[in-house]
Amino acid sequence: MKKLLLILLAVYFIPANSYSQSGFKDKISFSHPLKFGAENNYSPVKKMSGSDSLKVVAILVQFQEDNTGLTSGNGRFDLSNKYFNPSTGRDTVIDAPPYDSAYFSDHLKFLKNYFEKSSRGRLNISYDLYGNVITLPKKMEEYSPRDGEPLSKLGGLFNDAWARADSFINFSTYDPNNTVFFLFHAGVGRDVELKSILGFDPTPFDIPSVYLGLKNLKEFFGQTYNGYQTLEGFFIQNTAILPSTELRELDLISGNVLLELGINGLMCASVGSYLGLPDLFNTSTGKTAIGRFGLMDGQSIFSFNGIFPPEPSAWEKYYLGWVEPIVISSGELNAVIKTSSTGTFNDSTMYKVMINSSEYYLIENRNRDALRQGQTVYTRNRNFNDSNKYLKDEEGFIYFDISKISGNITDVTTLDWSLPGLINDTADFRGGILIWHIDESIIESKFASNTINNDINKKGVDLEEAKGAQTIGVTFSTPFGEVTGDGDLNDYWYNGNHFVPATVYKNQFTPNSIPSTLSNSLANTNIFITDFDSIKAVMTFKIRIGGSIKPVTGFPKPVGFDSNAHAINFNFSSSSVNNEDIFVNNGSGIFGFNSLGTGIGNPLTGIVDLSGGKYIPFGFTQNNLRYIGGLNNNSIIFIDNNLLKTTSVWNDGNASAPSFGINNEILVGKNTGVISSYNVSGTSTRLDSVPYSINQFTLESSLAYKSTGGSNKYILAGNVSSTNATDLIVIDTLNNIYVNGNRLRINYQIGKILSSPVLADINKDGLQEIIFNGSGKIYAMNYAGVLIDNYPVELNSKVTSGISVADVNSDNIFDLIFVTEDGNLYVRGNDGVIVSGFPVQVGLNTISTPSIANFNDSLGISVISGDGYLYAFKTSFAYNSSKVLWKNYLNNALHLNNNFVSSGSLPVISEKLPKDKVYN
Incomplete structure (x- = not known):
């Protein structure tokens, strides 16, 4: 069976010696929000002085068997060996069946490792996986909301699943304030927009992968509902609904092909939803809004085909309280910034350059391979615990093609290898400085509706793309069809070739550069960020705030x-x-x-x-x-x-x-x-x-x-x-x-x-x-x-x-x-x-x-x-x-x-107390 390669074409030319790519032209996007309704609840940036812990409680759910052809599979967990190669004793693809307890445990292990690495130990995840397979009383299609329908059918899935899990789980040991519940179900998630590829959705009765919080549950069951109450009196107030797999076989004109996607990115984003992060893609269209530079975007969720997403973006880490940036509101600074992409630098820095109290720039140094040690991928494949090291992007190991990887990915050395960039024999674009334009007034006003990045011209979390053209989320017509930009190696700021004219990229971010430091209201911020270093683990640059108008030191003041x-x-x-x-x-x-x-x-x-x-x-x-x-x-x-x-x-x-x-x-x-x-x-x-x-x-x-x-x-x-x-x-x-x-x-x-x-x-x-x-x-x-x-x-x-x-x-x-x-x-x-x-x-x-x-x-x-x-x-x-x-x-x-001043004269005020007079 053929494999479907995920390629997103660039909208400008990359040098011929960079890389040669072939395969299916990608039109894939995330098909729905992770959060629905008014589940988002805006709160100020969190402050975390130490580490925090989170428990994941996971159950396995299957459905009454069906053969409609409108769902992926038959409603039951696939326990087959369909991708098993007897000669090697291994499966030939990622996330292959059998979908048993060991399979889901592998993925939970990746989840634990992801957040331990990306939070630098500030979030420690443990998990309890209950392997008793629950068979629900209905078929999958009866729990699946159709396009345009309310999600109330997911409420039935939530209720039926936990009612049956209640018979064998003692919930009294769990803390409701730091427990997230996972519902792994049989089948494939309805999470990828296939209509743009096939012209229709071949499995419309699959279940979308979403995070349900208490506000969603109240929408389903009424405002007095406080969650599913267990026999111990515990209230389950959230659930991430997740599929057993994102592998799907597509019947194309060229024959059957396998769309090979993993569920690791989806799991990590679901925890991000629980932690309070909003979706950062366009939740109306599914189009990317921050590219593969953070966590809560469809392109990041399925970066490297979903097997390991990049670390959260600067704003996501800041909002979660994982970092405390250095605040610059006035003056000049010769800045030194260590990469946040590796645990080597516990004191890695982030700068917050103020425009006003709610609008600012966050600056971070991201690097796919800061230590130049390559990427090691750890997997369990049947009875084998493997580790494979890759020193460069190559055929079978690049963000759109992972055909060299098989089994269940449990860990990688560097999560940010999933970032845009290119490392091979002729190219060394490992990353650089990312500048994020943050507008909390937009974030706060659109947080509840989960639409903070739906306006492409005024996002709440916006990456300032260094190459000039701001193409993330923009759809272009090309000879190969429509292509949507999702970020690339030239969006970092660094001293080096950006493959655009020197009149566009001048190694400076100023009120007159492209893009510019103007505020969202097009006000002059008088912010000058210049002299970016070459790409390395520790980079330097300069910050100056003020030209003919400068903010007074220490202002604004609350x-x-x-x-x-x-x-x-x-x-x-x-x-x-x-x-x-x-x-x-x-x-x-x-x-x-x-x-x-x-x-x-x-x-x-x-x-x-x-x-x-x-x-x-x-x-x-x-x-x-x-x-x-x-x-x-x-x-x-x-x-x-x-x-x-x-x-x-x-x-x-x-x-x-x-x-x-x-x-x-x-x-x-x-x-x-x-x-x-x-x-x-x-x-x-x-x-x-x-x-x-x-x-x-x-x-x-x-x-x-x-x-x-x-x-x-x-x-x-x-x-x-x-x-x-x-x-x-x-x-x-x-x-x-x-x-x-x-x-x-x-x-x-x-x-x-x-x-x-x-x-x-x-x-x-x-x-x-x-x-x-x-x-x-x-x-x-x-x-x-x-x-x-x-x-x-x-x-x-x-x-x-x-x-x-x-x-x-x-x-x-x-x-x-x-x-x-x-x-x-x-x-x-x-x-x-x-x-x-x-x-x-x-x-x-x-x-x-x-x-x-x-x-x-x-x-x-x-x-x-x-x-x-x-x-x-x-x-x-x-x-x-x-x-x-x-x-x-x-x-x-x-x-x-x-x-009474005219022609430069000044008033003279009597020292005599004036007589009282009033005017009515």
């Missing part, structure tokens, strides 16, 4: 998130007047960090105080002391730069608006309408009481503040109608805009005004423009409501944040600073030009206002993002206070919320 969270930059702890610190609230507490990334208060967490964080912090200087502070519902705190704290409390209402400061007095507006002032001495003064909850303050002039509330949500003051005017702008809850009490009659739609407006003379006409975010667009209008040139600003992604204004790059054009919903931090000139180096990436769904900082005379930008992290960037541009028109939310550290 601070939590609240809808009222904003940052200010204030010179609190530094003796230099040219170096500001960052302070931010998170709804409860106040955090602070200096421009070197060190926390103020707590050097690690940055917690200044666990209270005072209901609204944006305030800052001011008095008697050579610098103060930072904030509001709680019923109190205000002042903390000086010696970290001494003063608290004042009240009982006449809850704080309902950001604080407002002048002359070292902090005004607090309350939901009862009361307005009071407080100072560091503990003195308070009741200034006014109005019949509505206070929403916001502004300083109208040196003599008067204004407040608003009730049906009005925003108020601010500036000279919008004439150079010397004092104008009051109010926006109500219906998004009507009033200037000096007169409603603007505008002839265009602005929608909902999403953030507090700003005033800035961005077109240098001597008058402030009114600038705001309206339903995701940026509007800039004059006092009459007429839009100025280049507005509104509408980008591909909606603007979600507030706005700050400065001439960032000193080109005499004022720039607006804001964030879009996809996490891109923009600096956009009033002329419509994006400042070079922007956008940069922060977290998704950022609604707070960016804050402009002086970091040692360099302009910096900080913002608290929707992911609960504080981001800070330092630019190469000089900080010039005269070119900062609106510094942060409500303009400055005292939240004066006004602007």
